[in-house]
């Protein structure tokens with residue numbers, strides 16, 4: 044194993060040790076500091092598209108999920124300015140899709156909803172766009188509801204890198220960009236399986252396992268019980284014992 | 292009756308203006324001699340839902356469709372779940388599921404009837420409906436009868452807590468799922484409800500007494516106010532007993548003779564048809580064998596108490612017998628008798644809650660079942676306001692392709708129009724004027740049916756109304772505003 048440098052960095056005034064090659068997100072994670080994020084998921088190649096994890100590193104706005112730490116880096120994570128920026132990004136995600144939490148079966152397990160609660164968003168300041176989006180119910184065990192897709196690419200990366208299948212990908216550009224299935228027309232024409240990693244990683248209710256619905260009552264779901272990020276913060280350790288990610 | 296064109300009639304329009312949810316307006320059509328030809332209650336209905344749900348996965352329905360209504364979401368939740376039981380082939384629910392759902396339903400019935408009685412109609416019954424509208428409201432009830440106001444609040448809360456314990460939330464819960472229920476009742480929850488049961492029963496008896504005493508003391512008024520013959524429709528159990536959660540369809544005529552009985556809920560279209568009229572978004576259902584003109588019927592508490600053979604809880608059954616004795620065993624045709632019938636059901640609901648709370652099946656672990664998948668299912672429930680029908684078709688991909696909902700207020704459409712017409716005839720006969728008495732009586736007539744709009748328009752005790760009088764050419768002659776702040 045190659046020798047890895049240890050860096051001393053600060054996040055919101057707290058000094059901690061990071062390892063060479065780690066991203067800010069990974070260093071924060073190891074220290075039990077929650078940086079809100081949507082497209083980032085441990086175990087997937089960082090994508091840096093949602094910008095919800097934007098922090099200020101040495102005075103510059105960067106995505107925590109893609110930006111590597113440098114020695115003595117000074118990072119701002121929990122500030123009014125960043126909070127406002129993140130709120131604004133989340134609000135835009137809400138208005139550009141059709142997110143009706145009141146009857147969405149993902150409610151309580153949805154990361155978008157959970158972040159909105161954690162950031163204290165009550166109503167978006169922008170107008171809802173009510174776009175026309177597709178449903179794909181063709182697969183016997185999987186239901187796609189693109190009304191709720193936030194284009195985080197978790198499914199794309201998981202299917203390609205973890206499942207080795209490449210069942211999902213982006214098509215179109217700009218406002219026309221959307222997730223498509225790797226088939227002529229429908230999900231049932233792909234080799235995707237309900238046990239694939241790609242089916243579990245969706246942060247919202249866009250990829251659903253059929254017939255699960257409301258089997259777990261609202262009120263007993265992951266983020267009903269405690270705000271998103273709390274599990275990480277509960278594990279806050281004084282020093283990072285082993286690095287996450289980074290050079291190896 | 293003609294749907295005369297505006298140029299041949301004068302039109303009086305009475306419309307609530309301040310609230311958005313389920314509001315309606317009343318227009319009264321006069322002929323050249325200023326006699327009422329017809330009165331229409333226009334209700335805004337959310338027809339868009341039936342289109343919106345197309346393509347959605349079926350298991351979403353019980354949660355999605357309850358958004359139809361902020362007033363009786365539990366009824367929509369359960370009716371949809373019952374229809375989906377058929378779709379997933381759950382022909383016999385596990386006892387825990389069936390009983391949890393029943394408990395949820397009786398909790399809803401209890402809180403809805405208590406709300407209607409104490410907050411909406413008690414001012415009319417306690418003060419008389421010619422009393423000054425400024426005094427005839429729930430605030431005045433709280434002032435003059437503080438103990439009643441407290442009971443109203445506590446009974447509503449009791450019902451809501453039961454809903455929360457069974458559905459997961461007080462409003463828009465998710466408890467009922469296709470083929471069962473997603474939680475059972477803990478011992479702590481059960482004991483909490485048992486503690487207050489005797490008190491709730493006593494209060495329900497007290498409310499019932501007010502409604503009964505009022506009806507008996509005002510028989511002359513009840514006899515000329517919205518008193519007309521009609522058919523009645525309800526679900527009944529196989530043995531003919533009242534069953535608010537499940538059963539077969541029964542319709543009786545004004546004399547109490549059966550029109551049909553024990554019709555399987557899946558076959559409701561064999562006996563009921565719906566008519567569309569050009570002046571309303573609402574459909575007008577009628578009994579197929581009788582036809583559109585005479586086949587209309589009433590639903591809700593009055594229909595249920597009139598049409599069932601008995602009630603399977605002792606206190607409510609004793610009251611039913613008193614109720615039936617008043618009309619010599621025949622169906623009671625009086626709109627004002629809805630209040631009494633509603634309170635009989637309030638008592639029945641709390642008796643049922645007591646029965647269920649003592650049943651250990653509520654703590655069972657077996658909560659969901661499935662069988663052979665079907666493509667079509669109907670769920671019918673007796674909601675607080677009357678029969679509620681949910682009908683779905685689902686394709687092989689699990690998507691809803693067809694949804695038909697017939698809500699209680701729709702069933703009562705013609706009945707309410709009849710009640711309003713009767714009132715209008717009495718007050719406007721030859722005098723094209725909108726009197727205070729007319730306004731009050733229309734309000735009370737509509738409220739007897741507890742249509743969805745009544746809560747919305749009666750929050751502080753009065754329906755906001757704007758009354759407009761048009762001449763035969765449609766020009767505005769007069770306007771009166773009532774109960775509006777502006």
Ligand code: SF4
Nearest residue numbers: 192193195196198245
């Ligand atoms: S479907 Fe889900 S995982 Fe895939 S891009 Fe959309 S939101 Fe992300």
